[in-house]
Amino acid sequence: MVAQHAAGRVLITRPMTAAVEARARAAFNVEIRARTAPMSRAEMVASLQDFDVVVATLGDAYSAEIFAEVPAPRCRLLANFGVGYNHINAEAARAAGIEVTNTPGAVTDATADIALTLMLMSARRAGEGERLVRSGNWAGWHPTQMLGLHLSGKRLGVIGLGRIGDAIARRAHFGFGMEIAYVARSDKETTYPAQRAQSLVALAAEVDILVVAVPGGAETRHLINAQVLDAMQPHAHLVNIARGEVVDEAALIAALQAGRIAGAGLDVYEFEPDVPEALRAMEQVTLLPHLGTATEDVRSHMGHMALDNVAACLEGRKLPNPV
């Protein structure tokens, strides 16, 4: 028997997995928004006025302006569904008396798996090959057909050796025998040999695959710019599973069109869900629709973590995952 929480109205801004919705309905006085699109400005303002806790997610742009519109919010917690919370101005939330939590760890393995999927698809031209077979134009195997980049023994550069970056590096090293290099402010302790590069440009210049796994937000916006892309080797591939804004998309398109890099594997986009026609037109680009955490198990795990934070807030306990 799940206890009913008398106090507190909860809004969940998207439909969730059945398991998460069932727990939320049993445990809280909850409203679950039926729409899958991000919250409008008016909806976000109303959410801060009418609910004690809001389970928000990617695309719900709780900017400083939204908080400024509600001087005395009823809301005490924005429990973000997802580890990345660059869509929420956490400083402005705190100034308004609203805590922010996220779901670290629940997303790590699944997102690392998608990074490896993109590394393999990009290096081995899997998307292009699949489109060839589907087109009916495949003329058959021959020794020089669609040659790609062999990953085994190659060098992987990780930008952002945190939870996901480390899970990617582990998979790449122990699964594919790849050498690992990374950039960070200080040396990291790892379960595999890993070399810290002097700078991002130096890292870009020395690797076969460069994978982006830093958080989004103002500090990392356009971290991967024309200078970094120009430093990469012509046979190298860029993989981004972090946030679209970390990569200067116009510079990436220019580098790909000029053949300055061999390919890119992207799960996220600068102006998501808009994906430039130029990217969609290029065979050497693998495009996924932000699939990092898209499995039933993982989305339920994320939802339960968010609900654990909701429960803690409503019961006056310490929040498990403050950002």
Ligand SMILES: NC(=O)c1ccc[n+]([C@@H]2O[C@H](COP(=O)([O-])OP(=O)(O)OC[C@H]3O[C@@H](n4cnc5c(N)ncnc54)[C@H](O)[C@@H]3O)[C@@H](O)[C@H]2O)c1
């Ligand atoms: N594609 C997806 O579906 C998906 C899924 C989950 C997470 N993500 C994104 O991945 C990000 C990382 O998640 P995580 O759990 O690994 O976070 P994390 O905090 O564990 O790791 C991020 C790492 O990046 C490092 N970092 C920050 N700025 C840096 C910089 N300028 N240069 C080098 N390193 C820098 C941090 O020190 C940290 O080690 C999330 O913030 C989110 O935006 C995407």
Ligand SMILES: O=C(O)[C@H](O)CO
């Ligand atoms: O940050 C995350 O957890 C994913 O991108 C989904 O929000």
